[in-house]
Amino acid sequence: MHSVCCIKQVPDTAEVRIDPDTNTLVRAGVESISNPYDIVALEEAVSLKDRYGGRVTALCMGPPQAEHSLREALSLGADRVILLSDRAFAGADTLATSYTLSKAMEKLAKEHPIDLVFCGKQAIDGDTAQTGPGIATRLDCTQFTYVLKVDWVDLQKRQIQVTRKREGGREVIRGPLPALLTAELELAVPRRASLPLLISSLQAQVEAWDAKTLEASLNELGIKGSPTWVRAITSPPAREGGPAFDVSREGEAQAVSMALDTLMDEKGFLSKLLKRWEA
Amino acid sequence: MAKNSKGIEVAEILQDKCIACQICIGECPVGAIDLSPEGLALVDPELCIGCGKCQESCPVEAVKFERAGKKELSREDRGMPSEGVPGYEGVAVFIEVQDGEGVQVSWELMGKARELAEKLSTRVLGFLLGEGVDHIAREAFAHGCDEVHVSEHEVLASYRSAPYGHALTRLCERVKPEILLMGATHQGRDLAGVVATHLKTGLTADCTDLSIEDRTRLLLMTRPTFGGNIMATIYCEHRRPQMSTVRPMVMKLPERTPGREGRKVFHEWTPPPVELPHIVEFMGDALEGGMDIVQSAALVVAGMGACDPEAFHLLQELADVVGGTLACSRPVVEAGLLPYERQVGQTGKTVAPKLYIAVGVSGAIQHLVAIQGAEKIVAINPDPNAPIFKVADVGIVGDYARVIPEFINQLKNRMGA
Numbered sequence: 001m002h003s004v005c006c007i008k009q010v011p012d013t014a015e016v017r018i019d020p021d022t023n024t025l026v027r028a029g030v031e032s033i034s035n036p037y038d039i040v041a042l043e044e045a046v047s048l049k050d051r052y053g054g055r056v057t058a059l060c061m062g063p064p065q066a067e068h069s070l071r072e073a074l075s076l077g078a079d080r081v082i083l084l085s086d087r088a089f090a091g092a093d094t095l096a097t098s099y100t101l102s103k104a105m106e107k108l109a110k111e112h113p114i115d116l117v118f119c120g121k122q123a124i125d126g127d128t129a130q131t132g133p134g135i136a137t138r139l140d141c142t143q144f145t146y147v148l149k150v151d152w153v154d155l156q157k158r159q160i161q162v163t164r165k166r167e168g169g170r171e172v173i174r175g176p177l178p179a180l181l182t183a184e185l186e187l188a189v190p191r192r193a194s195l196p197l198l199i200s201s202l203q204a205q206v207e208a209w210d211a212k213t214l215e216a217s218l219n220e221l222g223i224k225g226s227p228t229w230v231r232a233i234t235s236p237p238a239r240e241g242g243p244a245f246d247v248s249r250e251g252e253a254q255a256v257s258m259a260l261d262t263l264m265d266e267k268g269f270l271s272k273l274l275k276r277w278e279a
Numbered sequence: 280m281a282k283n284s285k286g287i288e289v290a291e292i293l294q295d296k297c298i299a300c301q302i303c304i305g306e307c308p309v310g311a312i313d314l315s316p317e318g319l320a321l322v323d324p325e326l327c328i329g330c331g332k333c334q335e336s337c338p339v340e341a342v343k344f345e346r347a348g349k350k351e352l353s354r355e356d357r358g359m360p361s362e363g364v365p366g367y368e369g370v371a372v373f374i375e376v377q378d379g380e381g382v383q384v385s386w387e388l389m390g391k392a393r394e395l396a397e398k399l400s401t402r403v404l405g406f407l408l409g410e411g412v413d414h415i416a417r418e419a420f421a422h423g424c425d426e427v428h429v430s431e432h433e434v435l436a437s438y439r440s441a442p443y444g445h446a447l448t449r450l451c452e453r454v455k456p457e458i459l460l461m462g463a464t465h466q467g468r469d470l471a472g473v474v475a476t477h478l479k480t481g482l483t484a485d486c487t488d489l490s491i492e493d494r495t496r497l498l499l500m501t502r503p504t505f506g507g508n509i510m511a512t513i514y515c516e517h518r519r520p521q522m523s524t525v526r527p528m529v530m531k532l533p534e535r536t537p538g539r540e541g542r543k544v545f546h547e548w549t550p551p552p553v554e555l556p557h558i559v560e561f562m563g564d565a566l567e568g569g570m571d572i573v574q575s576a577a578l579v580v581a582g583m584g585a586c587d588p589e590a591f592h593l594l595q596e597l598a599d600v601v602g603g604t605l606a607c608s609r610p611v612v613e614a615g616l617l618p619y620e621r622q623v624g625q626t627g628k629t630v631a632p633k634l635y636i637a638v639g640v641s642g643a644i645q646h647l648v649a650i651q652g653a654e655k656i657v658a659i660n661p662d663p664n665a666p667i668f669k670v671a672d673v674g675i676v677g678d679y680a681r682v683i684p685e686f687i688n689q690l691k692n693r694m695g696a
Binding site for chain 2: 011013014016030032063065087088089090091092093094095098124125126127128129130131132133134136137138142143144145146161165166167168169170171172173174175176222223224226227228229230231232233234235236237238239241242243244245246247248252253255256257259260262263264266269270272273274276277
């Protein structure tokens with residue numbers, strides 16, 4: 001079984017802050033990490049390899065330093081890693097990204113046909129959840145997003161069954177291989193790298209493919225292949241806050257009373273509350 | 280102004296403004312820009328030819344570049360009126376169906392589509408897929424839709440990515456809407472990526488604001504990015520439809536006009552002859568308390584500062600008094616104390632209740648972006664510097680374990696109980 005896992009290197013958005021004085025993004029000291037959902041997806045690919053045999057290839061599109069994410073993938077059990085890096089890939093939106101990744105997979109499939117493609121359900125920097133469906137559509141894979149569990153894979157009958165999240169619950173769904181899965185955090189618990197793998201991952205040579213290697217059409221790559229453009233970047237809209245009453249100054253009873261006065265100031269608030277918000 | 284050894288005035292990246300979008304790297308004709316190890320764009324002055332393309336393409340004005348004699352174009356000038364893409368007309372909404380009815384987010388989008396369509400002097404379209412669903416068209420008309428385009432087939436009886444993607448793509452190709460809006464639900468996000476890829480058009484996820492740019496008639500799609508730290512306004516100039524997904528509760532539900540009429544158009548659809556996945560089983564979420572936090576008019580929300588199972592009785596009591604539901608922020612879900620379905624935030628749900636009581640919620644930006652639509656925000660937190668107080672309509676600085684019993688008591692008194 002050949003599984004391919006797509007990994008994105010992202011800024012750790014939990015660490016990104018806005019400088020309140022200059023209203024700009026403070027990126028100093030913000031680390032680049034592998035998208036956590038992708039690492040969960042990789043773990044599932046590796047544990048399915050442990051169960052059914054085969055190989056796992058990890059792909060990452062990004063600037064040269066994104067190879068750190070691929071070394072991490074090696075340390076976590078990927079057999080082969082490929083960095084997709086080229087100036088022509090820069091500035092890609094999700095349409096151009098899914099094109100680049102699917103071109104790499106077409107090339108990989110010539111050596112070893114692909115049975116499963118794994119992606120995180122979304123990346124924590126953009127949160128779009130669009131690249132996975134884009135790849136599935138381009139490669140004509142069965143698409144399963146928001147996967148919580150892989151129930152089984154039947155390589156003889158070329159079928160897979162997964163449990164996935166959907167509106168109002170979970171569904172168990174079965175379909176033909178090749179399939180593309182996007183991972184929820186619940187899908188797997190990433191392992192810790194073993195020391196030997198960690199060491200060999202640091203010494204490994206990371207293979208790099210550029211636009212030429214992919215035999216990609218330049219018009220579909222990067223900024224040229226991206227129909228969406230950024231017109232402006234702004235700060236999130238600010239909401240005007242009201243007063244805060246401090247218990248240490250006013251005491252509980254008084255602070256609560258003043259807070260409720262403020263709330264009740266709005267005409268009709270009490271009656272809406274009493275009517276349990278029914279119009 | 281910096282010059283290189285050849286005497287060319289070169290571009291410079293303002294490090295505190297750069298957001299590492301890499302657009303300039305793609306635009307630079309000589310490959311003079313790279314991403315630095317810190318993840319910011321950097322110009323190699325010896326390679327730079329001073330063409331200024333990086334400055335023109337930078338969305339955040341992070342490129343410092345002046346060239347003598349060159350008239351600097353203002354941002355306005357650069358957003359020149361577009362001819363648009365001829366042959367595409369109408370603002371379409373994909374009507375998501377659950378249990379034989381259109382879901383609320385589709386009607387919220389219908390209201391927005393109406394507003395956009397009026398600005399463009401065009402009509403509002405509804406795209407409806409399923410089996411035995413054409414009665415839903417009536418609801419679409421009542422919410423402001425002019426024309427509903429329906430494809431019905433037994434294969435569309437339950438949602439699966441490939442046949443829905445195929446059918447919705449066909450509808451877009453036949454009807455040619457200039458804009459297509461979809462709910463950012465699990466289904467909507469699953470489907471939007473498929474359709475946009477088939478149509479090779481632009482798609483913007485989770486928009487919080489949609490408007491038409493006067494001069495260009497383009498759809499401006501604003502969405503939070505970098506975990507909600509900044510808002511990006513995206514546009515799609517050359518491809519159609521301009522596609523966007525929007526979360527439930529972000530747009531206002533329009534007023535319903537019963538009996539409003541519209542046109543219904545049926546479109547034949549034949550499923551592609553491929554093996555489709557088969558849904559084996561569906562397990563509905565058991566919503567404890569029976570209430571979806573998105574639908575609840577009042578929420579009592581536990582944050583990291585109230586991440587304690589003991590606290591939940593007290594919070595539930597408060598929720599009962601205000602006629603609301605218990606919800607939480609991310610740390611509470613990560614601690615395993617409440618299920619994901621109860622999580623408010625960028626990675627959880629967007630909510631817009633009448634009353635939102637935050638207990639021990641610090642107010643990280645990822646949480647705040649998802650409560651923009653709340654009518655009244657009450658914050659209870661011991662830290663007077665917690666960011667939640669900046670957005671709360673009223674705050675109480677103190678320990679919730681002592682404040683909430685007092686709050687419940689006084690509120691009951693005022694309610695006459």
